[in-house]
Amino acid sequence: MNNTIKLRVKRSATDDFDEFTIPVQKWTTVLECILHAKHQFDHSIAVRYSCRQATCGSCGMKINGKPSLACFTKVSEIDSDTITVEPMSNFPIIRDLAVKFDRLFENHRKVMPYMDNTPPESSRMHIQSPAELDKFIQFANCIKCGLCNSACPTMATDTSFTGPQALAQAYRYVADSRDKDKDKRLRIIDDSHGIWRCHFAGSCSQVCPKGVDPAMGIQLLRGYMLGLSD
Amino acid sequence: MDTNKDNREGIGGMANPGRYGIERVAYWLMRLSGLGLLVYFIAHIYETSSILRGEVGWNELMAMTDTPEFHIVLIIVIGMCVFHTVNGIRVMLGHGGVGVGRPTRPDYPYAPASQNTRHKIAIYSAIVLAAIAMVYGSTVLFGV
Ligand code: HEM
Ligand code: SF4
Ligand code: FES
Numbered sequence: 001m002n003n004t005i006k007l008r009v010k011r012s013a014t015d016d017f018d019e020f021t022i023p024v025q026k027w028t029t030v031l032e033c034i035l036h037a038k039h040q041f042d043h044s045i046a047v048r049y050s051c052r053q054a055t056c057g058s059c060g061m062k063i064n065g066k067p068s069l070a071c072f073t074k075v076s077e078i079d080s081d082t083i084t085v086e087p088m089s090n091f092p093i094i095r096d097l098a099v100k101f102d103r104l105f106e107n108h109r110k111v112m113p114y115m116d117n118t119p120p121e122s123s124r125m126h127i128q129s130p131a132e133l134d135k136f137i138q139f140a141n142c143i144k145c146g147l148c149n150s151a152c153p154t155m156a157t158d159t160s161f162t163g164p165q166a167l168a169q170a171y172r173y174v175a176d177s178r179d180k181d182k183d184k185r186l187r188i189i190d191d192s193h194g195i196w197r198c199h200f201a202g203s204c205s206q207v208c209p210k211g212v213d214p215a216m217g218i219q220l221l222r223g224y225m226l227g228l229s230d
Numbered sequence: 231m232d233t234n235k236d237n238r239e240g241i242g243g244m245a246n247p248g249r250y251g252i253e254r255v256a257y258w259l260m261r262l263s264g265l266g267l268l269v270y271f272i273a274h275i276y277e278t279s280s281i282l283r284g285e286v287g288w289n290e291l292m293a294m295t296d297t298p299e300f301h302i303v304l305i306i307v308i309g310m311c312v313f314h315t316v317n318g319i320r321v322m323l324g325h326g327g328v329g330v331g332r333p334t335r336p337d338y339p340y341a342p343a344s345q346n347t348r349h350k351i352a353i354y355s356a357i358v359l360a361a362i363a364m365v366y367g368s369t370v371l372f373g374v
Contacts, residue, residue, distance in 0.1 A: 066249050089239040099237070138333040151250060153257060156239035175333070200324045201257035202345050203250035211336030216344035223327020 005075055007033050009045055010086040012095050017084065018042065024075045030063055030083060031070035034097070046096035054209055057145035061097045062086040067150040067207045070097075088150035090159065103159065104146050107166035111188060115173060116180045132177040139172035139217050141210040148204030148214050160193040164204035167195055168214035171221040186225060195222055253345055256353040260317055263310035270307045301371040308367040309360040316356035320349060 005024050008017040020037040022028075031049055038045045047070070049059040054072040063073055064084050075083065091099035119125055148164040149155050155163055162170075170189050173179050189195045198218045205215040223229035234240070247255040280291040323329055324344075331343025 087237065089237055089243060091237060092235050093237050134335065135333055138336050141336065153244040153254070156244040157241060159236045159238060198325075199257055199260075200253075200321055201250070202253035202342070205342035205344050206250045206253075208340070208342065211338075211340030211342070213331070213333075213336070213342040213344050215342065216330045216333065219324055219330045219344065220327040220333075222325055226326055228326040228328065 004081075005033065006082045007037055008082065008084040009034065009037065010084075010096065011045075012087075012093050018045075026074075026076050028075045029071055030068075030073045030075060030078075030085065031059055033075065033083065034070060034085060046094065046098045048098045055143060057143035060088050060099075060145045060147045060150065062088060062150070067147040069145060069147070069209045072209050088146060090150050090152070090155040091146060099146075101144075101146060104144065104149060104163065104165060107162050108144060108169060110162070111166045111170040111173075112181055112185050113169050113173065115176065115178055117178075118180070126178045128177055135177070136172050136175040139168050139175070139212055139214075142169060142172070142212045142214075143210055145209065147207045147209060148212075151203040151207040153201050153203060154197050154199065158193065158197065161197050162189060162191070162194045164198070164214035164218060167198065167221065168204075168212055168217035170195075171217035171224075174221060174224060189221075190225065195225070198222070251345065252350055252353050256317055256320075256356070259313060259357075260321065263314040266307070266310045267314055270310075298372075301368075304371060305364050305367045309364040312363040313356045313360040316359055317353060320352040320356070324349065 003023060003025075004021050007020045007022045009020070010016075011018050020041050022033045022036050024033065029052075031047075031052060034045065034047050035049075038047065047059070047061075049071060050056040051058075052071045054069050057069075059070040059072075060067060061070055062068070062085065063070065064078060064080060065086075067088055070085065085097060087093045087097050087099050091101065091104070093099055117126075142165065144165065146165060148168075152161075152164050154161050167189060170185055174182050174185060195218060198215075200215060200219060202215045205213045208214060220229055239246075245258055245261075247258045277291060277295065280287045283290075329346075329348050331346055334343070
């Protein structure tokens with residue numbers, strides 16, 4: 001690999017790309033490249049990030065066309081000396097690489113991502129077996145980065161779609177043995193812009209950086225609603 | 231500035247099958263073949279309704295459609311039909327949560343279980359079966 005790469009950053013003011021030559025090492029991440037460009041060449045580049053370790057979900061963007069976390073994508077993983085970064089699709093752009101998450105959070109809130117925590121009458125606490133935990137823990141890994149919504153082909157044409165992020169979270173609670181609000185939640189997603197809009201293209205799962213596999217959650221949820229799975 | 235304030239990818243992004251593996255290609259072929267079959271279905275009703283004009287009307291239409299161009303269209307319809315049906319069965323099972331894997335405690339590098347080999351085999355089978363049917367169709371229609 002060369003010791004420099006060409007970084008192309010999509011700028012919202014000009015609707016064009018600015019190019020920077022960035023020195024890199026094996027472990028350099030795309031986020032570090034962007035920050036290098038920001039610190040050394042052009043401090044007006046807008047980029048959102050926080051944890052730098054794939055935990056906060058703020059640095060999602062399209063890297064060479066594919067929705068990815070900038071902090072979780074190493075330059076050495078990309079088979080190219082040119083790295084093009086653009087804001088995620090299907091989200092309104094605030095500036096440059098920073099996009100608005102209002103609708104993602106709104107949809108997330110809409111599916112009631114919380115539990116009625118009243119313990120069962122017979123006991124003072126909820127008892128859950130490891131097998132019951134396994135049914136939903138994968139979906140609880142979601143960091144709300146929005147990459148799935150950016151990759152989703154339904155989202156590409158219908159921004160009123162609830163989206164893979166929120167639908168997978170609906171399943172996270174429906175699959176939880178402690179949950180008492182299944183029916184309420186199912187009524188919310190049983191909508192023409194809700195779960196039935198998913199065509200199982202699977203792109204959400206291809207880009208999810210946390211192994212949530214939203215496509216699996218959505219199909220299992222639909223199976224549950226159709227009475228095919230428990 | 232961009233007039234598309236949601237920065238939606240639109241139909242171009244929806245259809246772009248290059249970035250997300252064979253599952254996205256299957257999604258795209260499914261839509262295309264579904265719409266193609268719908269158009270064929272309407273045309274087919276129009277075609278067969280020529281029987282209302284009696285034997286002469288029917289024969290006229292049969293003669294009109296007995297051309298290499300129409301045969302090529304029919305061969306494409308055969309391919310769409312087979313792909314749409316086989317992939318349709320896969321998609322229906324998937325939509326019911328069948329064969330999409332079981333939730334686990336995911337471990338890096340996180341291979342999504344819903345995008346599993348079974349589904350990939352089903353997609354490639356749909357494509358191969360469609361191709362075989364198209365080859366058979368052309369030997370019948372063009373009599374080679
Ligand atoms: C045995 C035969 C068939 C099966 C198993 C089947 C199955 C399916 C399935 C499962 C879908 C939903 C795909 C998705 O969610 O993305 C679908 C969509 C569709 N089908 Fe079929 N189908 C069959 C025959 C037909 C025929 C004969 C026509 C046309 C007259 C047709 C037209 C369509 C259309 C227009 C769509 C919508 C495409 C889309 O929105 O992606 N299908 N089919
Ligand atoms: S499901 Fe995955 S891709 Fe979607 S928001 Fe959650 S962590 Fe991000
Ligand atoms: S900076 Fe937190 S996920 Fe990338």
